[in-house]
Amino acid sequence: MINKVAKTAAExxxxxxxxxxxxxxxxxxxxxxxxxxHALIDHGAKNLTxxxxxxxxxxxxxxxxxxxxxxxxxxxxxxxxxxxxxxxxLYRQGEIELELVPQGTLAERIRAGGAxxxxxxxxxxxxxxxxxxxxxxxxxxKPYVMEFGIKADFALVKCKTADRYGNLxxxxxxxxxxxxxxxxxxxxxxxxxxxxxxxxxxxEIVVTPGIFVKKVVEITNxxxxxxxxxxxxxYPW
Amino acid sequence: MINKVAKTAAExxxxxxxxxxxxxxxxxxxxxxxxxxHALIDHGAKNLTxxxxxxxxxxxxxxxxxxxxxxxxxxxxxxxxxxxxxxxxLYRQGEIELELVPQGTLAERIRAGGAxxxxxxxxxxxxxxxxxxxxxxxxxxKPYVMEFGIKADFALVKCKTADRYGNLxxxxxxxxxxxxxxxxxxxxxxxxxxxxxxxxxxxEIVVTPGIFVKKVVEITNxxxxxxxxxxxxxYPW
Amino acid sequence: xxxxxxxWNREQxxxxxxxxxxxxxxxxxxxxxxxxxxxxxxEGREVIFHTENGLLGVGPSPAKEDEDDELIxxxxxxxxxxxxxxxxxxxxxxxxxxxxHIDICVLGAFxxxxxxxxxxxxxxxxxxIPAVGGAMDLVEGVKTIIIFTQHTTKNGEPKIVxxxxxxxxxxxxxxxxxxxxxxxxxxxxxxxxxxxxxxxxFEFLKSCTEAELKQY
Amino acid sequence: xxxxxxxWNREQxxxxxxxxxxxxxxxxxxxxxxxxxxxxxxEGREVIFHTENGLLGVGPSPAKEDEDDELIxxxxxxxxxxxxxxxxxxxxxxxxxxxxHIDICVLGAFxxxxxxxxxxxxxxxxxxIPAVGGAMDLVEGVKTIIIFTQHTTKNGEPKIVxxxxxxxxxxxxxxxxxxxxxxxxxxxxxxxxxxxxxxxxFEFLKSCTEAELKQY
Numbered sequence: 001m002i003n004k005v006a007k008t009a010a011e012x013x014x015x016x017x018x019x020x021x022x023x024x025x026x027x028x029x030x031x032x033x034x035x036x037x038h039a040l041i042d043h044g045a046k047n048l049t050x051x052x053x054x055x056x057x058x059x060x061x062x063x064x065x066x067x068x069x070x071x072x073x074x075x076x077x078x079x080x081x082x083x084x085x086x087x088x089x090l091y092r093q094g095e096i097e098l099e100l101v102p103q104g105t106l107a108e109r110i111r112a113g114g115a116x117x118x119x120x121x122x123x124x125x126x127x128x129x130x131x132x133x134x135x136x137x138x139x140x141x142k143p144y145v146m147e148f149g150i151k152a153d154f155a156l157v158k159c160k161t162a163d164r165y166g167n168l169x170x171x172x173x174x175x176x177x178x179x180x181x182x183x184x185x186x187x188x189x190x191x192x193x194x195x196x197x198x199x200x201x202x203x204e205i206v207v208t209p210g211i212f213v214k215k216v217v218e219i220t221n222x223x224x225x226x227x228x229x230x231x232x233x234x235y236p237w
Numbered sequence: 238m239i240n241k242v243a244k245t246a247a248e249x250x251x252x253x254x255x256x257x258x259x260x261x262x263x264x265x266x267x268x269x270x271x272x273x274x275h276a277l278i279d280h281g282a283k284n285l286t287x288x289x290x291x292x293x294x295x296x297x298x299x300x301x302x303x304x305x306x307x308x309x310x311x312x313x314x315x316x317x318x319x320x321x322x323x324x325x326x327l328y329r330q331g332e333i334e335l336e337l338v339p340q341g342t343l344a345e346r347i348r349a350g351g352a353x354x355x356x357x358x359x360x361x362x363x364x365x366x367x368x369x370x371x372x373x374x375x376x377x378x379k380p381y382v383m384e385f386g387i388k389a390d391f392a393l394v395k396c397k398t399a400d401r402y403g404n405l406x407x408x409x410x411x412x413x414x415x416x417x418x419x420x421x422x423x424x425x426x427x428x429x430x431x432x433x434x435x436x437x438x439x440x441e442i443v444v445t446p447g448i449f450v451k452k453v454v455e456i457t458n459x460x461x462x463x464x465x466x467x468x469x470x471x472y473p474w
Numbered sequence: 475x476x477x478x479x480x481x482w483n484r485e486q487x488x489x490x491x492x493x494x495x496x497x498x499x500x501x502x503x504x505x506x507x508x509x510x511x512x513x514x515x516x517e518g519r520e521v522i523f524h525t526e527n528g529l530l531g532v533g534p535s536p537a538k539e540d541e542d543d544e545l546i547x548x549x550x551x552x553x554x555x556x557x558x559x560x561x562x563x564x565x566x567x568x569x570x571x572x573x574x575h576i577d578i579c580v581l582g583a584f585x586x587x588x589x590x591x592x593x594x595x596x597x598x599x600x601x602x603i604p605a606v607g608g609a610m611d612l613v614e615g616v617k618t619i620i621i622f623t624q625h626t627t628k629n630g631e632p633k634i635v636x637x638x639x640x641x642x643x644x645x646x647x648x649x650x651x652x653x654x655x656x657x658x659x660x661x662x663x664x665x666x667x668x669x670x671x672x673x674x675x676f677e678f679l680k681s682c683t684e685a686e687l688k689q690y
Numbered sequence: 691x692x693x694x695x696x697x698w699n700r701e702q703x704x705x706x707x708x709x710x711x712x713x714x715x716x717x718x719x720x721x722x723x724x725x726x727x728x729x730x731x732x733e734g735r736e737v738i739f740h741t742e743n744g745l746l747g748v749g750p751s752p753a754k755e756d757e758d759d760e761l762i763x764x765x766x767x768x769x770x771x772x773x774x775x776x777x778x779x780x781x782x783x784x785x786x787x788x789x790x791h792i793d794i795c796v797l798g799a800f801x802x803x804x805x806x807x808x809x810x811x812x813x814x815x816x817x818x819i820p821a822v823g824g825a826m827d828l829v830e831g832v833k834t835i836i837i838f839t840q841h842t843t844k845n846g847e848p849k850i851v852x853x854x855x856x857x858x859x860x861x862x863x864x865x866x867x868x869x870x871x872x873x874x875x876x877x878x879x880x881x882x883x884x885x886x887x888x889x890x891x892f893e894f895l896k897s898c899t900e901a902e903l904k905q906y
Contacts, residue, residue, distance in 0.1 A: 027527045027528075027546075027550075027564075028527075028546060028550035029543050029546070029550065030527070030543060030544045030545075030546050030550075031544065053564075077605070077606055077607050077608070078605045078606065078607040079603055079604075079605050080603045080605050081550065082550075087603070088603045091603055092601060092603075098603075098604070100604050100605070100606055101606075102606050102607075102608065102609075102610040102611050103526065103564075103568065103606070103607050103608040103611060104526070104564075104567075104568030104571055104572055104608055104610075104611030104615070105610075105611065106564075107563075107564035107565040107567070107568050108565055108568060108569075108572075110565070111565040122572065122614075123572065123614040123615070124572065124610045124611045124614050124615070125610045125614075126614065126644075126645070127642055127644065127645035128610060128641065128642045128643060128644065128645075129596075129641045129642070130606065130610065170561070171544045172529070172542065172544045172545040172555070172561055173525070173527050173528050173529050173544060173545055173546055173547075173561065174544035175528050175561055175562070175563050176527050176528050176563065176564050177563070177564045178563065179563040179565075180563055180564060180565045207563070224543055225543070226543050
């Protein structure tokens with residue numbers, strides 16, 4: 001029987017190893033799998049390469065993971081936001097690496113990784129500093145940059161609804177990078193607000209087919225990142 | 238006001254011009270926009286390049302379009318099926334060109350065309366006759382073939398439900414190439430079994446966002462390709 | 475520090491841009507000032523706003539009590555979704571951008587050069603944390619790039635320059651510039667002033683613009 | 691024309707393959723003979739069948755009156771969808787294939803060579819209409835390729851050969867071959883016979899196989 005349901009966040013992240021590449025969903029506070037990230041902090045895996053659009057806010061979630069010195073490198077498009085304190089400081093001290101990728105290129109590289117496409121061409125970043133050192137090529141008279149697919153060992157993703165096959169539904173703009181990260185990771189680990197019976201999700205509306213998901217864990221009332229930041233909370237609590 | 242609804246199939250295809258590249262959805266009998274194709278036969282545009290997985294069945298739909306000598310070239314993955322009579326005959330007579338593309342490469346080339354990716358690498362067809370003359374390249378020790386995105390002037394697509402913005406829902410395996418063809422065509426023309434009020438489609442379950450669609454026409458009870466073939470029908474009737 | 479008030483204010487600039495967006499356009503609004511444009515779409519026009527974090531059909535800001543952490547725009551501000559909206563993932567969202575499906579994008583700028591180069595993501599200062607977001611994708615993918623900016627920096631330095639000194643976001647990508655002083659079209663033949671704000675004349679405009687300006 | 695019956699019949703071959711598919715596997719079944727495999731998954735195992743035309747969770751064939759023209763498999767035959775199934779478009783479907791997400795694919799063959807090359811899409815005859823479908827995508831993308839074939843052609847010629855003479859579908863892609871005579875593993879060290887059908891001995895097997903066969 002196929003049962004991808006893990007009992008706890010701790011159990012879901014138990015296989016993550018030192019040096020792993022981990023994709024983490026979310027765009028700002030929407031879709032960030034805070035409970036899974038906190039479980040990863042408790043777990044303690046180190047020297048991680050993290051692929052995520054931002055670098056986390058305040059001292060919780062991804063920011064706390066970075067603050068806990070578990071991340072050696074970030075691959076992201078926008079490492080500083082209003083509430084990002086931790087990453088900028090470590091970056092200035094030379095204690096964390098950064099690979100800066102335009103947001104659409106990041107999304108497409110992740111999808112490519114998941115779709116078995118090792119490299120593709122994009123017009124994005126042509127003639128800018130972010131294209132330096134990259135192969136460029138003309139198609140139909142227009143220049144393009146070659147970019148590589150990204151794969152990961154794990155993905156940590158937040159969604160709304162899941163079943164034991166790993167079929168997923170998302171909530172509004174919290175969908176963002178979740179679906180493509182599930183595709184690109186060997187083991188996609190997903191926290192869902194609810195896990196429902198097989199057959200409860202209409203086959204026409206599944207956003208992420210179960211084939212892309214390794215584990216799901218029910219986190220009934222996920223914390224609000226905004227709320228935690230307003231309260232100036234830190235993890236570990 | 239945005240209103241993409243055309244009153245008739247004839248009106249929907251009226252802008253198609255001689256020499257156009259047209260993508261046509263469908264996989265076998267599922268998802269083939271027969272009424273739109275028949276309107277295109279009535280319309281008469283010639284020298285078309287058609288991108289479609291198959292070449293049609295019997296003497297109706299895509300097969301009838303080909304039989305009517307409107308198609309100079311097919312780009313497809315599987316040009317002969319149990320009921321395909323027209324294409325094989327014309328092909329043997331040298332009266333129609335064929336570009337044979339593996340099915341997954343076809344789907345990905347169409348998506349790439351729609352996503353602004355001019356070229357990408359795929360392992361599919363490496364070391365086979367279909368890779369001959371194509372650029373190959375090694376990534377991580379494994380060989381890949383470079384393939385180009387495909388764009389089209391028009392797409393003819395069948396779906397289940399649409400609204401006046403062009404948001405689409407599909408039916409089961411009739412979804413197949415429809416969504417990516419809408420992306421890759423300058424003007425995607427869609428026949429829907431029903432056109433519903435704006436707001437009736439849940440924003441979470443839209444399969445093809447309206448931005449990819451130019452026109453929708455309601456065809457309430459689309460003909461069954463299988464039924465027409467069983468009855469040995471021909472178009473024009 | 476605020477100089478003598480002249481030219482258009484932000485609301486007027488936003489209104490001017492909104493007035494030039496045609497019915498039925500798909501529009502992406504950059505973070506900050508450009509967001510104002512949504513408030514001024516003329517009555518009777520239907521414009522669909524795209525936000526790159528996965529929503530087509532962005533509606534007005536919600537009342538405080540209706541804010542939803544999981545319904546935000548690219549600037550991470552709470553928004554609403556209109557009837558007929560749809561949600562999608564990031565790769566699909568940027569397929570819309572990169573694939574040329576968005577008609578218009580309104581962005582801010584540090585600098586715009588005479589040939590339409592745009593610099594709006596980095597001042598290149600040493601020690602600054604580089605962050606690019608979706609700016610480079612938008613300028614390459616969207617058909618028409620409109621810049622919404624003050625004509626000069628806070629210190630009065632020209633933002634419309636011969637050559638950008640800041641790192642580029644994209645080369646030759648800007649079509650129109652709407653500033654507090656003027657509306658400028660960027661063409662293959664150079665920059666043409668389409669309209670000037672009340673109280674601004676061409677000589678004054680030239681004096682605070684480094685790039686060469688032409689008149690139609 | 692039918693020779694003396696020996697070896698396994700098709701149902702037995704399908705059963706043998708099905709027995710070797712582990713619980714929880716994602717499996718794509720090729721058109722024709724391979725479709726039989728779905729009927730023999732052992733009780734208690736949950737296997738999810740993928741069809742490349744956009745369905746994960748293919749169920750049994752429907753009763754005649756429940757057939758739906760828009761619910762078919764890659765062979766264009768009517769199917770059903772199990773509980774927990776999902777539909778998706780062709781690019782997503784082949785992302786599953788090309789991206790290495792499908793565990794096992796069972797395919798027919800014209801020829802398999804000693805190093806696992808597969809020819810199953812074209813006999814290369816002049817005048818034939820070339821048609822490839824998803825075969826090349828499947829062999830490159832799916833982790834384990836299982837071949838389900840008669841051991842020889844109808845004329846008794848070997849299908850397991852030194853080198854394929856027909857145009858290749860993929861090079862070095864086959865892992866296992868299930869024929870009416872034997873189960874053969876294709877390894878880096880050559881072809882090893884894992885099991886022979888009742889009444890088939892190694893000498894006989896070698897006599898109708900062009901490729902070199904080894905015993906474990």
